[in-house]
Structure formats: C-alpha cells, structure tokens
C-alpha cells in the first residue's frame with residue numbers, strides 16, 4: 349500500500365477526536381507524548397551494546413533494586429526517564445506512577461498540570477534485554493480525581509487506585525523485529541508499525557480481534573508445584589492433548605516478556621497465565637495490577653478477548669496499592685472463561701479429577 353494511503357498515529361487520533369466535539373486536544377497530545385517516549389526507547393533498544401545501554405544499572409555485579417525487589421537494568425532507568433521527561437511538560441497530566449518509582453511522580457512545579465494520570469511499566473520483560481529478545485512498554489491513562497484537578501494539589505497513591513474499568517486509554521509498545529504501538533481509547537484496538545525512515549507510527553492493524561478459541565497457552569511451568577488446583581487442572585488438560593478431555597493438541601509458549609506474549613495473543617489468539625500461586629506468600633501473583641494487568645486487560649477486552657484474576661474480571665478489581673501484584677489470566681475468551689469456571693467449581697471437583705491422581709502430569 350502506498351505511504352500516502354496510510355494513516356499516521358496523529359491522523360488517527362485526529363479522526364478519533366472528531367467523535368468528541370468537546371475534546372480540546374489534550375488527550376491526543378498526551379498519547380503523542382507517550383508515543384514519542386516509546387520511539388526514543390525503541391531507538392535505545394535498537395542500538396543495544398553499541399549504545400552502551402545493556403547490563404545492570406549501577407554496574408554489572410549488584411545493580412540497584414527497584415521497589416519490586418528486582419534488579420534494575422540500565423535500560424529500565426533510561427526508559428523511565430524518557431517516560432517521565434517526555435510527559436511532564438505538556439500540561440496534560442496531574443501525575444504519574446511507574447514500576448520503577450516507589451512513589452507517585454509529581455509534575456514539576458514550573459510545569460502546568462492537567463486532567464490525566466499516566467501509569468506505566470517503562471520496560472516490561474527487561475530480563476530479556478541482554479539476550480536480544482523482545483521487550484516493551486505498557487501504559488494506562490486514568491482521569492485524575494476531580495479534587496486533584498480543582499485544587500492542582502500533588503497526587504497521592506490513593507488517586508491512582510481506580511479499577512481498570514475506569515481507564516480512558518491503554519496501550520503498549522513492542523520492541524521486536526519491528527516496533528509496534530498498540531492502542532485502545534475504548535473504541536476497539538488499533539496497531540501501528542514504526543516506519544523507521546519517517547520516525548512515524550503508521551496504522552497497519554485496524555480493529556484487532558483476539559480469536560475466541562485457541563490451541564496455544566503460555567505459562568511458566570517451572571512454578572507448577574506452586575499452582576492452585578484449577579490452574580493445574582487446566583494445564584494438565586491441555587497437555588493431555590487429543591486423547592484427553594479437551595480432545596485436541598495444544599502448543600506451549602513462554603517468552604518471559606508479557607508484552608510480547610500479549611501481542612502474539614492479540615494477533616493469533618492464545619491464553620496467558622501468571623496465576624496466583626503459593627511460591628511466595630507475600631506476593632499474591634507476579635504481575636502488577638495497575639501498569640501490567642489493567643492495561644493489557646483493557647486491550648484484550650476491547651479486542652473481544654478476556655482478562656481475569658481467575659476469580660473475577662480483572663477490570664473490576666479495586667486496587668489497594670500502587671504496586672499491587674495480582675494473578676493474571678488473559679487471551680481467547682472461551683479459554684479464559686473455562687479457567688474461571690474451574691476456579692468457581694468446588695474444590696472437591698478438581699480433587700476427584702483423575703488428572704490429579706497418581707498418573708497426573710503435574711502431580712501435587
């Protein structure tokens with residue numbers, strides 16, 4: 349298709365804005381600032397070792413540790429700076445929160461403040477950076493509480509504790525063989541591919557839809573001894589293949605970069621599980637609610653898929669803290685609903701299932 353027949357992200361946003369005659373352009377400008385941060389990160393990722401950006405922050409051996417207790421990579425820190433610096437000046441935000449920052453980030457006093465909150469994981473899957481496997485950035489946009497807008501006061505943690513159903517927009521950038529920017533503003537999901545010559549995100553994937561059925565699942569199976577029974581049952585049934593209760597063979601995938609798994613699922617279906625488990629009683633799940641589960645959940649639901657804790661729809665969860673972790677299941681609707689049904693069934697049903705007995709593939 350000739351270039352002039354394609355829409356840029358800016359043109360797409362202008363078209364979208366025409367649906368809201370009262371909109372003043374602030375929201376579009378915010379999305380473009382986020383996209384600019386993603387382009388800058390894409391460039392840093394692409395230079396890799398040549399750019400001196402690989403390895404741990406503060407030296408190879410120890411490195412500094414973020415609020416999650418995870419070692420920060422140089423690119424984690426650089427990506428966080430791109431996000432904060434490129435979004436703090438525009439006057440669209442009342443505050444920000446990031447995986448890489450313990451507390452809410454205040455818009456500097458000399459800058460104007462706006463109506464939105466930006467929450468992000470600047471570099472998801474960062475353990476993959478040094479081995480040149482796809483990583484990404486995830487973001488979620490919420491409205492600031494009216495009291496914050498009226499007073500212009502500093503933001504506090506409580507301002508961000510809004511369920512995923514309140515998100516105004518969400519998206520991610522995937523730094524893979526090509527850089528892509530996936531966006532929902534609550535009207536379906538659109539995908540843009542970075543044209544490296546123009547430095548523009550071009551609309552390449554309209555009305556993205558997650559197929560309702562799949563034969564592909566993604567889970568870190570090394571945690572199987574910590575899984576709860578409904579998850580064990582689901583995975584056992586997948587592994588049992590054609591001769592098992594599902595009557596079909598499944599494939600398993602694990603990239604260890606959630607944004608890359610989400611993209612595969614958005615493109616061709618599948619189900620992703622990082623469920624609540626018993627590995628570390630202090631951590632009710634591995635992934636974070638506000639800047640991982642909610643934005644990916646919003647995108648999945650907008651693309652006809654589903655996102656859940658296993659026990660309840662993800663977007664209905666009332667957050668209790670900024671860096672809250674949660675069990676996450678998302679992807680093809682019929683599979684996620686099946687996993688939710690397994691969680692809803694009384695425990696004894698699972699126990700009686702022969703797949704958990706002596707011959708079980710993942711024995712307890």
Ligand code: F6P
Pocket residue numbers: 472473474475568604605606607622634635640
């Ligand atoms: O945010 C954390 C993350 O890197 C996700 O992108 C990914 O799905 C997961 O952790 C990988 O976890 P594990 O190290 O258990 O494979």
